[in-house]
Amino acid sequence: MPALPRDIAVVAFAQSDHVADSHEVSEAEMVMPVLHDVLDRTGLKARDIGFTCSGSSDYLAGRAFSFTMALDAVGAWPPISESHVETDGAWALYEAWVALLTGEADTALVYAYGKSSPGDLRAVLTRQLDPYYLAPLWPDSVALAALQAQALLDAGLTCEDELAAVATRSRAAAADNPHAPLRGPRPQGDHVVAPLRRGDCAPVGDGAAAVILAAGDRARALCGRPAWIRGIDHRVEAHSLGVRDLTASPSTRLAADRAGAFDRPVDLAELHAPFTSQEIVLRRALRLGDGVTVNPSGGALAANPVMATGLIRIGEAAARIQRGESGRALAHATSGPCLQQNLVAVLEGES
Amino acid sequence: MPEVTPEPTAPPAEPEEALTAPLVVEFPFTRSLGPVRGAFLTGLRERTVLGIKATDGRTVVPPTEYDPDTGAELRDLVEVAPTGTVTTWAWNPSPRRGQPLATPFAWVLVRLDGADTALLHALDVSGPDAVRTGMRVRIRWAAERTGAVTDIACFTPDDGPTPEPAEPAAHSGEFDDPVIGITAPARLDYTYAPGRAQSRYLRALGERRTLGERCPSCRKIYVPPRGACPTCGIATAEQAEVGPRGTVTTFCIVNIKARNLDIEVPYVYAHIALDGAGLPLHARIGGIPYDQVRMGLRVEPVWRDGSRYPDHYRPTGEPDADYDSYKELI
Numbered sequence: 001m002p003a004l005p006r007d008i009a010v011v012a013f014a015q016s017d018h019v020a021d022s023h024e025v026s027e028a029e030m031v032m033p034v035l036h037d038v039l040d041r042t043g044l045k046a047r048d049i050g051f052t053c054s055g056s057s058d059y060l061a062g063r064a065f066s067f068t069m070a071l072d073a074v075g076a077w078p079p080i081s082e083s084h085v086e087t088d089g090a091w092a093l094y095e096a097w098v099a100l101l102t103g104e105a106d107t108a109l110v111y112a113y114g115k116s117s118p119g120d121l122r123a124v125l126t127r128q129l130d131p132y133y134l135a136p137l138w139p140d141s142v143a144l145a146a147l148q149a150q151a152l153l154d155a156g157l158t159c160e161d162e163l164a165a166v167a168t169r170s171r172a173a174a175a176d177n178p179h180a181p182l183r184g185p186r187p188q189g190d191h192v193v194a195p196l197r198r199g200d201c202a203p204v205g206d207g208a209a210a211v212i213l214a215a216g217d218r219a220r221a222l223c224g225r226p227a228w229i230r231g232i233d234h235r236v237e238a239h240s241l242g243v244r245d246l247t248a249s250p251s252t253r254l255a256a257d258r259a260g261a262f263d264r265p266v267d268l269a270e271l272h273a274p275f276t277s278q279e280i281v282l283r284r285a286l287r288l289g290d291g292v293t294v295n296p297s298g299g300a301l302a303a304n305p306v307m308a309t310g311l312i313r314i315g316e317a318a319a320r321i322q323r324g325e326s327g328r329a330l331a332h333a334t335s336g337p338c339l340q341q342n343l344v345a346v347l348e349g350e351s
Numbered sequence: 352m353p354e355v356t357p358e359p360t361a362p363p364a365e366p367e368e369a370l371t372a373p374l375v376v377e378f379p380f381t382r383s384l385g386p387v388r389g390a391f392l393t394g395l396r397e398r399t400v401l402g403i404k405a406t407d408g409r410t411v412v413p414p415t416e417y418d419p420d421t422g423a424e425l426r427d428l429v430e431v432a433p434t435g436t437v438t439t440w441a442w443n444p445s446p447r448r449g450q451p452l453a454t455p456f457a458w459v460l461v462r463l464d465g466a467d468t469a470l471l472h473a474l475d476v477s478g479p480d481a482v483r484t485g486m487r488v489r490i491r492w493a494a495e496r497t498g499a500v501t502d503i504a505c506f507t508p509d510d511g512p513t514p515e516p517a518e519p520a521a522h523s524g525e526f527d528d529p530v531i532g533i534t535a536p537a538r539l540d541y542t543y544a545p546g547r548a549q550s551r552y553l554r555a556l557g558e559r560r561t562l563g564e565r566c567p568s569c570r571k572i573y574v575p576p577r578g579a580c581p582t583c584g585i586a587t588a589e590q591a592e593v594g595p596r597g598t599v600t601t602f603c604i605v606n607i608k609a610r611n612l613d614i615e616v617p618y619v620y621a622h623i624a625l626d627g628a629g630l631p632l633h634a635r636i637g638g639i640p641y642d643q644v645r646m647g648l649r650v651e652p653v654w655r656d657g658s659r660y661p662d663h664y665r666p667t668g669e670p671d672a673d674y675d676s677y678k679e680l681i
Binding site: 022023024025026027028032035059061062071072073074075076117119120123124126127133134135137140143144146147148149154193194196239241243246 | 374376378380388392412415438439442444447448450469470472473501535537545546547578582583584
């Protein structure tokens, strides 16, 4: 990646508790405490923010322009500089990062939320698929991930014991994560769609997360140890599932390369793998060795507020840098079937 | 507009259950196909499977309009076999609505003979023990075919010999009565939950009261409330009853009859600032000829028996409100 025109850092991160069903609150009621929390961490007020960008999906809510309702929680009047992406909030963070790189703003508020509980996520996500060849068959998200898992098993790249170990390690790590619904190991359970068992699948939940970005000295003033974004890139696989080698993730590899992930080793990685088998694919694509701490938060397998899960990976990695627990961390976010699109960010603390 | 300062009403003594309601969203999309997808889906109707030659010589099935690697436009169609090999599979013990088979089945990616890429579909077998990667399968055609991917009912195991690899033959892609579009109906079922503030509002409306919520910072009263002051970005927690009377702040005359709406046109749809409210809500105006509705008109809600919201608003007979009294609410 060419030299960046400005240094941009994550200076604050906040998230809600992630729950299976949040029907008692609206999107705005769910998002607002998280926005207040993240602003409080910097002392900034909403009117101090130069650019605001959010990520969510109308298909989860079942209502058009649902994100405009959540905007009520921001305090968007007089009109603020604002944008929205219809995908995971990690891509909203990418847009905000670009906005800050241009110099148009010095601070950005990025938030993401998902309420999957109103609908049936496995059915909802079929609507993002090719409308001619795939969507009429209603292949659900677990089924497609299971095809990928079987391809990994057939290729000898993993085994069911290894998948179970990923599940156990993730939920054991989440014992220290007060926001996660799945804290502590649990049985793998029955097959949902074989070879994937209940334990191989992320819980589906409702929740929100927010991050504040700031540039240069503004970041240093707002945070004792900013998590500097050394690079971000996102890439996509070929459109057709049957064209891809599902055992590999060349888009993750390329995004990581372009983000500078391979320039020097990272000590920590937060990976957005909603299925245990996808962590296997990502570890290989990112060339993560045994010395790298993977998903100390528990990852998506412990808490999965869809549309916020990827942004949380960046927030969790940044929070560990801010606390001095990591010097150089990688954060990954994904969207679409079988790791269709992938974003990689590299974050560093200053020594 | 009369000066009315609504008294706050106490929050409910015990938190009430937030309301929920079923919500069905249907997408009756009509999609045009273009030359490549159109040829493929027409071919399925005729029990013919077409692929397309990619820039690197691969045969892509199902065919794409653009090269998966380079994005170059593709146009050379070829015909491949209705038999092929499973490249990966997954056992689905609990079929879901809309999926190809109603009984437990295997999802499969199948590389048809002559193709270099795989097609997703269902495989009809008795159980997971009857499936393996590398097994030979054959298309089972649907009895009724319309030019859709569901013209393939599913795959079934095939005991025929594996054919020698051969270059697939070119195909013009031309058929009689080509399919140029598909309708792709889709239905998603939701349970809509409006949250705390709107639940309070809807419950009060059921009792023919209009309950707004006040911003603790700017003191504005929002109707309907959504739990947040969008100006200040903070929670509105204090309830305040507004109305029932209000003032027309602006309006339009509707001349087009809406589907499923049994109201004679023309009629007036208006923004109405209920007395005490910090912003207008919108409703139909009745009880007055459409061409006599005006800004400043004082109105009140008309309720129908059994209805949980006002059917429309009608004139109260009061003198019109002064423009200055509502100009900030337009």
